[in-house]
Amino acid sequence: MRQVILDTETTGIDPRDGHRLIEVGAVEMVNRRFTGNTYHQFINPERDIEAEAVGIHGITNERVADEPVFADIADEFWHFIKGAELVIHNAPFDVGFIDHEFERLNAMRGEPLLGPVAKHCGVLDTLTMAREKHPGQRNSLDALCKRYDIDNGHRVLHGALLDAEILADVYLAMTGGQTALSLDASATPAVDAAGNQQSATQGVQRLDEQRARLAVPPLTHEEQQAHEARLQGIRDSAGQCLWDHLDVPTSPDEPTVSH
Template sequence: MRQIFLDTETTGLEHKLGHRIIELGCVEMRNRRLSNRHFHRYLNPEREIDAGALAVHGISLEFLQDKPRFAEIAAEFLDFVRGAELIIHNAPFDIGFLNAELARLDMAPIETVCHAVQDTLVLAKELHPGKKNNLNALCERYGIDNSHRTLHGALLDAEILAEVYVSMTRGQESLIMDLGEEALANAPVLERTQVGIEVARRAQCVIRADVDEIAAHEALLAAIQKESKGKCLWLEAESTENAA
């Protein structure tokens, strides 16, 4: 599973009024682990920056004068996100700006390039109704250090969002996230051969679960289903498999 956490900084709040993207930051995650691949560009918007926006991100027009235009980085950006699930906090804002930039170049909307778009603000509101769910509030709620976030920045906020997302969705995948070094060393052959390591295949010993273990497993899935409000991945996978 390939996911891209994305954030933008802009000249103002409304792309319909001609405001532009001035910073674009993306970080890649594969199977819930950061891959250390990222895409980050500052962009010359070819227009003034609203005072309110400048107070939020601190990026001046003078700083952006020698930076590329969106048209110059569009193809590289689309190649980076192609086929991935985009994860964005308050996705309609960023998607609106991205599609406005692409429309200026007569290019298709970003949704046609990516596998899907997930809005973590919607997810946070479902998990924490009636509470503040901006990025700072979520960092405080999940114990994520964001003391270095004095101003908004697209790449920094994308990195923080990745941490927040893992914390928000940890209940369903804690078994994956809690793997230690020893477990990783014994990862499936398929994972390791993807990086060119030759691994001899050995016969596997299959141990079947007994009645009590199956009952305990089903009880755990039911608890996860209740806690996640009907979004237990294992039950969804089982339902899909049975339907097939």
């Protein structure tokens, strides 16, 4: 499954008032793994950025004056997101601005070439998800980082690519999945709090073969009857039961399997 975690920055809060995109940042995941593919672009909005918006994201008119206009980056951006499930915090806001840009561009080109987003992409709103999981609590991206112990200390102002990267970590934490697993010995080693490199196997603890065995209490008569009834139900429905192929161990420490 291909997902694109996406964020935007804008000149104001409502595209119906003529506000435009000024930055887009996106991170690609496939099957919940980061692919390393990202999309990031500043955009000349062809209008002034409101002071309140600058206070949020820190992007000034001067910063984007020499950036390409949306028409120049639209096809590349569309190619990156088309067909993916877009994961966005407060999706109606970002999707509204993206669709507005596509509508303007299509009108300029004289035919509907790009968009709308919901017709060509899935859209998952993590703000809605967070409100369902944590009703009555603050569910801003900063609040979710704190709740899920995700480091966002480098985030002073909003930025589209940085917010998309943080949102990706938040989304994975919210949905309870492992973000990555590497068994490659060449993987970058971890660093402890003192700045010392740890080996790839550090933290893996082997059990002592001479450890005391766990005490396994015998089954009661009722438990044995319930167990046998369960096995018989499997035999009746499936025609066989793999349990029947297990050798009876001489002690709890000596289970064997016949082949």
